[in-house]
Amino acid sequence: MASDPHSQGHSHDHDAHAAISHDEAPGYYEIMETAVRELLMAKGFITANDIRHQIEVLDSRTPALGAAVVARAWTDPAFKSRLLADGRAGCEELGITFYDDTQLIVLENSESVHNLIVCTLCSCYPRPVLGLPPDWYKLKPYRARAVIEPRKVLAEFGTIIPDDVEVRVSDSTAVIRYLVLPRRPAGTEDWTEQDLAGLVTRDAMIGVIPVTLNDRGMK
Amino acid sequence: MNTPALSAVRPALFERPSFAVGDRVRVSQRAPIGHYRVPIYLRGIAGVVARIIEPAFVDNEEEGYGRNAGSKRYYYRVAFAMTDLWNGYTGSPNDELQIEIIESWLEQI
CATH class of the missing domain: 3.90.330.10 (Nitrile hydratase alpha /Thiocyanate hydrolase gamma)
Structure with missing residues (x-):
């Protein structure tokens, strides 16, 4: 997911993709996250509801x-x-x-x-x-x-x-x-x-x- | 009670921790290609084992490549003097850094 801690620090400063990151369009890692998520759902490993539920889990932690x-x-x-x-x-x-x-x-x-x-x-x-x-x-x-x-x-x-x-x-x-x-x-x-x-x-x-x-x- | 069978139990390799609390250890001076979880600023630095983290965990560097089986090793909380880490450290000489390091990165001194 986009909140993967290991993607932090890599998601900015990509010169090759600067045009994308300064646009309204999704950035490189956001597209990758979407692609992986959709693939996992298409293969039946996780469901949309699993992701929604996990967001609820994260939101409950303060x-x-x-x-x-x-x-x-x-x-x-x-x-x-x-x-x-x-x-x-x-x-x-x-x-x-x-x-x-x-x-x-x-x-x-x-x-x-x-x-x-x-x-x-x-x-x-x-x-x-x-x-x-x-x-x-x-x-x-x-x-x-x-x-x-x-x-x-x-x-x-x-x-x-x-x-x-x-x-x-x-x-x-x-x-x-x-x-x-x-x-x-x-x-x-x-x-x-x-x-x-x-x-x-x-x-x-x-x-x-x-x-x-x-x-x-x-x- | 005489239980020779119990005293004859032999653990497998890496099943028990190799280091004890108080042991002096050195972080390996290696530079592997790919995913690693030992910061570069610690390579080659000597420290002291402060705590054995129980139980053993999967080596997360191996796990990064999808190898989850058979790579369990102990992690240790190792203490380093700040003055050993940084030339000209300006704080108190008692200041230290503690960090968890997997056994495969530690060498006995």
């Missing part, structure tokens, strides 16, 4: 799912230890399925370690729990710089990590996806799980910002 996982981990220590031992099994406990058959490692931020996730090769992302990645996550500047100068990238998001805190970048390349478990902000000790979930943003679960009590997050 950062709110990841936020629910984080809030549960903050409020249930036994769940948190299961989640850190096996991220996928922890999410599956909450009913989040892994339709793409990836595994999940949950990376816990602490006083001494700040985690950041990236996919340098394409746009691997924990879609089952966060939905579609933001555009900047798929673009080359973030993908290259997150591994070369992560502290500068973080600073551009307004996140300054002290020198005595390790920055740990996880590059997802194969069958594993990563989700950052941010630190729970101080002053939320008596908050409900649901209110806590409302604080947790997509960017915090990628690791580019911490979870903070700002106006947007106040209950």
Whole structure:
């Protein structure tokens, strides 16, 4: 399908096809996707309804799912230890399925370690729990710089990590996806799980910002 | 209980992980043609096995060519010091990169 992560980064800048890509007509990869899809349907491997259903699956995945996982981990220590031992099994406990058959490692931020996730090769992302990645996550500047100068990238998001805190970048390349478990902000000790979930943003679960009590997050 | 049969079980090649947590390993310095899942910036760099990813998975480089059977190998989460990856790295010397790499790309040091 057009959303195949491995086609990202290849679908632009094709000089030989520039005339097409600047037109209203479909581009090279879009035509290829249509051709493959129609062939698979003609051969009876998939149906139009299978594709429609899969789009529904993708649309049902949003950062709110990841936020629910984080809030549960903050409020249930036994769940948190299961989640850190096996991220996928922890999410599956909450009913989040892994339709793409990836595994999940949950990376816990602490006083001494700040985690950041990236996919340098394409746009691997924990879609089952966060939905579609933001555009900047798929673009080359973030993908290259997150591994070369992560502290500068973080600073551009307004996140300054002290020198005595390790920055740990996880590059997802194969069958594993990563989700950052941010630190729970101080002053939320008596908050409900649901209110806590409302604080947790997509960017915090990628690791580019911490979870903070700002106006947007106040209950 | 005397169960000599159990202690005599011999696993097949690649059925068990070849590396253990804490092992020092080096990413192979190879440049295959076609689909690969090990970024070039890691080739030839030494790191430490941080975690064995269970269970073994199909080698997705092989899978890219439709070969799904018989190519299961272990993936490892390997930690590299940023200062080993980049000349003149400007962050803290404690900063590191972790990445999952399939066994066929790793060499024992």
